[in-house]
Each structure stands twice: as structure tokens, then as C-alpha cells.
Amino acid sequence: MIALYRPGTSPLHRLPAGPKLIALMLLAIAITVFASNAWYIAGASALVVAGYFAAGFGPLEILRQLWTLRWIVAVTLITQVIFLPLPVAATNTGRVVTVVMLATLVTLTTRTSALLDAVERGLGPLRRIGVDPARVGLVMAMTITVVPVIAGYAASIRDAQRARGAKPRLRILVMPLLVMSLKHADELGDALVARGAE
Template structure:
């Protein structure tokens, strides 16, 4: 699995994977459930800023460089959400809803940035151990959840890489010139991931 883990010594890096997962899930839920009010967008943005600043990501700017990179990787998600919601809901609700969703995505990305995949997988598997009594394989469920949590940051990085390659070649930005290489990279990653899982006996 492609890992986005960044070594560091901050509070989130030192925190065990289980409590960290619970904390970030609660933060994501809190941001997602904020009311559609102007102050909620400010609170969501401040929450992201504070959490990234104290994450200890070692980017030389108290985590703000990494935050900017993650936000830039989501620019197409932001654009699509804004356009769709402006059409159906109007400008203010569109901006507020998009701000909450983007804040939740940025907070979720911190899990991949500050936790090794193996540690996250072990924590989720331990948390789901009671499901074994219902004949549900905790290891399989943990693997599925871990892959799901890791997919969005990976797709965001692919989008960033495509745009950087286009700039290097002087290509004009556009949906067609972006979508084709992006889909190729996404499908290639999915194929490699499937092969890796199959090699480990996961069916």
C-alpha cells in the first residue's frame, strides 16, 4: 500500500494508533456536524490550522506547508463541490458546506500522515476483535477500513502529480487533459494494490 506517512516527533506521532484514530474520528464528526452558519466555516478552518500546527510534521512552517499541500491536492474536489452546490443551494450554503467537508478531509488525512499503515491496521483489528463472535473476520474488516482511509490522500497526491507534470510540459489545464492521466494513475494504483493483496492471500 502506498504510504503517506511523514516521520515526526509531535503529539500525534507519539500517540498510540488506537486513541489517535478515535480522536481524529471525533474531530471529523464534530466538524462535519457543525451548523450551516458563517462561524462554522471559521471554526472548521481554525481547527485544521491548530491540529496541523501541533502535529509535528517537520515542514519548517509548523505544519502549514503540509496543510497547504493537502489543500491544494483537494482543489478539484473543492471546485466540483462549490459549483454543484452553488447551482442548487446558493453561494453562502455552498461555501459553508464545502468548508466543513474539506476540513473533515484534511483532518482525516492527518491519520495517514502521522501513523504507519501497519500500526493503524493493528489498532483497527484490535478494536474490531469482538466481531469475531459474529463470524466476521476482524483482520479483513480492518484491512478494508485502512485501505479506505488511505485512498483519499493517495488520490489527492495523484491529482497534484498530474498537475505538476502538466505545468512542466506547458500543457493547458482542462478536464480532458487532467482526467485521462489521473484515471490511468488511479487504475494503475488499484491494480498494484489488488496484486499486493492477492500476493498476501487476501481474496
């Protein structure tokens, strides 16, 4: 779900990573706190869609990113409908989707290295209280690189199940995915130890 950088020359592509992260944080807070009904969600969504068009991405890219969020939408909506009225659950789900789409736009228009550098610079003042910005940047870099790897594992498992004629089911996907993910985590940990990063 973490989108990869797409080269471009739009104003959003040229904007430095720091201001984009600050804008993302402020907009995410505003959407979370103030988008209390469907009209506000619609306005925030229109703003995000305008951002995609400003960055040179058309309707197909927007639909593709929305499709990748289908499970988040399903899980968020279903779990909330159990405890909340449907309009409230739908509004909360709309908030989540809007913020995730906004974050995706930032990653689509910003190189990962630039994002990590901006985070390290932003965390610089926290060195006084014991925070290591370089270590935080390393953790973020590993997280960003591991997500596509796990997604690739999931796709491989689904393809293998289809090849055997088995119907894709969540319960028969989770266990092999968990095993492969833990194995990858062990290998990554061994590599970090070998390079003295621990």
C-alpha cells in the same frame, strides 16, 4: 490525497493510533452535525490548524495540503451552488475541507501499519456477526497503497501530454488513467490470488 507518515516526536506523533482514530471520528461527526455556519467552521478550522502546528508542521505544509484539495473544493462547491444558496454551499464545502484536513493530520502523524492494526482491533468484536477484521485491514491497506499509484499514473499522463505539446484536459486524461488503473487492478488481483489471499 492520503498523506504519508512524517516521522516526528510531537505529542500527536506519540499518541496511539486508536485514540487518534476515535478523536477523528468524534470531531468529524461534531463538525458535520454542529458546524452550521461560517463561525463554527472558522472555529473548527482554527482547531485543525492548531493541531498541525502542535505536530510540528508549519504554514507551508498546511498550504500544501490545502492545494491538494483544490479539485475537491471546486467540485463540491460548484455542484452545490447549482441547488443551494452560495452561503450554504460554502459552509458545506468548508465542512468537507476541515474534516479532510483533520484526517490528513492523522495520517501525517501515524504510521499506516499502526492505523491498520487499530482498525483491526476495533473491529474485533464484530467477528461474532461474520466480519473479518483481517480482511478489512487488507482492503484498507490496498486502498492506501493504490491511491499514490493512481496519482503517479495521472502525473505521468500529464507529463506525456505536455511533452507532446498538448494542453492538459480532463477528457483526454480520464481514458488512459482508467485503462492504467484497471490494468493495475488486474495485476493486483492476480498477485493476491497467487498468494492465496482471495
